[in-house]
Amino acid sequence: IATYPCMWSLHGHQCGRHIEGEKNSIAQHLRDFHNFVCDEEQMTCLWDQCDTLLQRRNVARHIVTYHLGVKVLCKHCGIPLSRQDAKRKH
Secondary structure (H helix, E strand, C coil), rough: CCEEEECEEECEEEECCCEEEEHHHHHHHHHHHHHHCCCCCCCCEEEEECCEEEHHHHHHHHHHHHHCCCCCCCCCCEEEECCCCHHHCC
């Protein structure tokens, strides 16, 4: 699994720690290093000035898909797909 610098920004500073480009690893990193606790159902993504409003439970998936551009390859035809659930539908 490839690693990427964390671009989560708070008070104008980006984290910069390297994280694995996988949803569970990113969610764990957000909890461990960014006190990722949100009482609200929706929140704003703080990844590199993104400002997208989304459901808290989808933040890690949003980062993997939109910010890191991680693709999942179909093992049958080799087409790159955006997420595991897209691969199952394909």
